[in-house]
Amino acid sequence: MQDLTTSEVYSLGIVSAVCLAILFNAFQSNGEPLYASLAIGGLAFSFSYALIQWTGDVFVRRGYKGRDLSKKTRPEIPEAMGLVSALVYLLAIVSFLPFAFKRDIVAVTSGGGNKDLRLDIEDIENGRFLHRFPLEKVGHLHAALHNLASYGFAYGTLASITILGILDDSFDMRWRHKFFIPAFAALPMLALYFVDFGVTHVVVPLPLRPYFGELVDLGILYYLYMAAISIFCPNSINILAGINGLEVGQSLVIACLIILNDSLYLLPTVQQPHPAADSHLFSIYLLLPFVGVSLALFRHNWYPSKVFVGDTYCYFAGMLFAVVGILGHFSKTLLLLFIPQIFNFVYSAPQLFGLVPCPRHRLPRFNARTGLMEPSVATFSEEKPLIPIVGQVLKLLHAFKLLRIVQDEQGRVVESTNFTIINLWLVWRGRLREDRLATELLVMQTVVGLVGLWIRHKLALLMFTVDNRF
Ligand code: UD1
Ligand code: MG
Numbered sequence: 001m002q003d004l005t006t007s008e009v010y011s012l013g014i015v016s017a018v019c020l021a022i023l024f025n026a027f028q029s030n031g032e033p034l035y036a037s038l039a040i041g042g043l044a045f046s047f048s049y050a051l052i053q054w055t056g057d058v059f060v061r062r063g064y065k066g067r068d069l070s071k072k073t074r075p076e077i078p079e080a081m082g083l084v085s086a087l088v089y090l091l092a093i094v095s096f097l098p099f100a101f102k103r104d105i106v107a108v109t110s111g112g113g114n115k116d117l118r119l120d121i122e123d124i125e126n127g128r129f130l131h132r133f134p135l136e137k138v139g140h141l142h143a144a145l146h147n148l149a150s151y152g153f154a155y156g157t158l159a160s161i162t163i164l165g166i167l168d169d170s171f172d173m174r175w176r177h178k179f180f181i182p183a184f185a186a187l188p189m190l191a192l193y194f195v196d197f198g199v200t201h202v203v204v205p206l207p208l209r210p211y212f213g214e215l216v217d218l219g220i221l222y223y224l225y226m227a228a229i230s231i232f233c234p235n236s237i238n239i240l241a242g243i244n245g246l247e248v249g250q251s252l253v254i255a256c257l258i259i260l261n262d263s264l265y266l267l268p269t270v271q272q273p274h275p276a277a278d279s280h281l282f283s284i285y286l287l288l289p290f291v292g293v294s295l296a297l298f299r300h301n302w303y304p305s306k307v308f309v310g311d312t313y314c315y316f317a318g319m320l321f322a323v324v325g326i327l328g329h330f331s332k333t334l335l336l337l338f339i340p341q342i343f344n345f346v347y348s349a350p351q352l353f354g355l356v357p358c359p360r361h362r363l364p365r366f367n368a369r370t371g372l373m374e375p376s377v378a379t380f381s382e383e384k385p386l387i388p389i390v391g392q393v394l395k396l397l398h399a400f401k402l403l404r405i406v407q408d409e410q411g412r413v414v415e416s417t418n419f420t421i422i423n424l425w426l427v428w429r430g431r432l433r434e435d436r437l438a439t440e441l442l443v444m445q446t447v448v449g450l451v452g453l454w455i456r457h458k459l460a461l462l463m464f465t466v467d468n469r470f
Pocket of ligand 1 (some may be wrong): 175241
């Protein structure tokens with residue numbers, strides 16, 4: 001077991017003490033969910049930071065270990081440590097529920113006879129509280145149950161994806177087999193959507209309204225769309241990976257950008273109570289603890305990594321974004337925050353779908369002599385030939401600096417850089433040290449995400465007559 005250093009013990013101790021005090025105060029008043037969520041995020045950070053440190057060796061002993069391919073000595077370090085973050089996160093969400101619903105419980109039971117609580121035969125037959133509610137409070141109760149269902153099904157979906165992630169990390173599955181894993185985990189969430197919202201209409205952008213009208217019912221297609229998002233988000237994070245800190249880093253950037261977008265709906269300048277405020281609060285409450293557990297993991301996973309996060313973390317993070325986007329009704333905005341991942345996915349498609357041979361690892365190549373990262377390559381030979389027409393397309397991409405290829409004397413493409421934006425970035429920027437590469441990619445992602453959000457709220461006015469913030 002790896003112990004924490006003295007300064008780590010003090011810092012984590014102080015963070016935890018402050019967070020506990022906030023939680024205690026929140027519970028004394030009416031739950032204060034926002035403060036409670038922030039404090040639970042802080043506690044989740046401390047807890048996962050310490051647990052990752054303490055359990056790394058245990059993971060290695062159980063065979064959960066991987067070689068850091070981009071270091072001179074290729075050290076073996078714990079793999080799949082994102083499992084710790086995911087489990088602490090699930091615990092955090094359950095701990096948050098009393099704070100989320102205290103206000104509702106008080107509102108529903110106050111004056112409704114909660115002072116003389118005692119069980120009698122009627123209670124046992126009808127449940128403890130339900131029959132006592134005056135009618136006007138039933139509406140309130142309904143809203144609270146609706147919210148509780150969202151938390152419950154989000155929890156179910158995230159717990160399922162964590163289990164499936166562990167399977168993947170344990171059996172090192174083939175890419176084409178594991179691609180659809182997240183669809184199974186998303187079933188609880190889709191079931192809730194079916195039972196609870198069932199809204200499959202979309203608002204048509206202005207230019208298309210003469211043809212389609214104001215609203216279009218997509219029906220079953222909408223469920224396929226949501227399933228596609230649930231498959232895409234986890235996988236797209238998992239394949240934008242291979243350098244220290246990138247998996248968690250990109251998830252943190254997306255989480256913070258979603259929180260930023262959520263806050264835009266809660267500002268005092270927006271007319272309150274805004275109809276979408278509840279959905280965005282739901283999203284914030286789910287994301288703050290996620291930021292906590294992810295920051296802890298990031299500290300251990302940043303260059304030079306002491307642990308790897310595993311596919312468990314990538315799936316879990318991606319699925320959380322899908323959950324808040326879908327249940328919070330902002331899945332299209334969510335996709336704007338995934339632009340680098342979408343680009344990487346589309347750019348990767350030729351390798352993912354077998355048009356171009358795909359090696360097991362596409363992470364950039366570490367040059368031990370310079371200590372810098374270079375684009376990694378796929379080579380094409382008699383055994384792994386390239387279809388001639390594909391060769392022509394690669395030459396075209398090369399001409400547009402979207403790839404780097406090597407040709408033999410006959411002009412046949414014998415080698416090309418692997419199709420990931422990490423390699424493409426190196427083609428553009430030249431050799432870079434691993435941490436520099438990760439930082440640049442994260443900055444690029446942040447800038448693209450901010451521009452995406454800006455366009456989202458500006459362009460909405462042109463395409464939909466109103467931005468839904470107003
Ligand atoms: C995905 C990518 C693969 C990439 C890998 C890196 C696709 C289709 N798959 O596969 O190309 O190589 O992620 O995570 O795009 N590793 C490092 N340094 C890091 C992170 C990972 O060396 O900073 C290595 C370690 O050996 C680690 C392994 O990658 O054990 C983890 O790979 P894994 O996450 O299992 O790969 P996939 O998700 O299947
Ligand atoms: Mg992976």
